[in-house]
Amino acid sequence: MADFSLYSINAILILDNEGKRLFAKYYTPIHSTEPAPFPTLKSQLAFESSLFSKTYKLKSDIILFENQVVVYKEISDIIIYIIGNIDENEACLYQVLIGLRDALDVVLRHAIDKKSVQENYDFVCLAIDETCDDGIILETEGSVIASRVSTRPSAETPSLRNIELSEKGVSKLMSFLF
Template sequence: MDTTLPEPTLYIVKAILILDNDGNRLLSKYYDDQFPTVKEQKEFEKNLFNKTHRANAEIIMFEGLTCVYKSNVDLFFYVIGSSNENELILVSVLHCLYDAISMMLNKNVEKRVLLDNMSGTLLAVDEICDNG
């Protein structure tokens, strides 16, 4: 068994997700090939939502990944990194994402308003995280 640590990299974010309060995908951006098909991505999202939608925590280890999340009204925001990733960096990305979207939506962060402003939301995700 190889016990060496992986090579250091600047690419720390594996995925950014926004799900509604039923666990349905509103926005998802995957930055590596751990979940290569849409079917695998949706299965992961469904399982992650089922694990987190009732919890009060902000960080969870799930399927070998570090997942940080925040819920607001009818939306769930997730930032996902590898199991050995620094949680503080992932939480900073999550707060940056949430704050940017909150400012764009005039602090009215809910599903209907987010869907009406999806182009701005996609731009914010692209600007926050470039290829992970």
């Protein structure tokens, strides 16, 4: 009988067309007794380099690499990788990849490339955090991810800038904080 776990993703990577890291986030299950597969920056960079050399200019989307399932998509001058355990469902990982790609397409205004990823790094990080939390898949629908990332505070939301500094303002501040 297989061990089932919510922890589906081992890493999310975004590399440029030269194999250089634009974004990398490695996940280890919180209660895992096994050591992290890539505990040091040196081992992570070595893994990314060998993964890039294996996948660059290939026409496939899913490969088995170093006992891990890797789904990836080359878009313009970047490559997005989703890496899972060897026994992970490839279709599920691929849905995560497509959802993340669609969310980035909306958030980056239909310009997914190295320059826009670097200029909008905060939105890229938020999109990835809305997609996956500590290796647990949260959302696979690109439009939902994009709406969560690009939501601005409404006018009804209290702001610290709108609180006056009087006794009445102090009570508003307390209600805002607590």
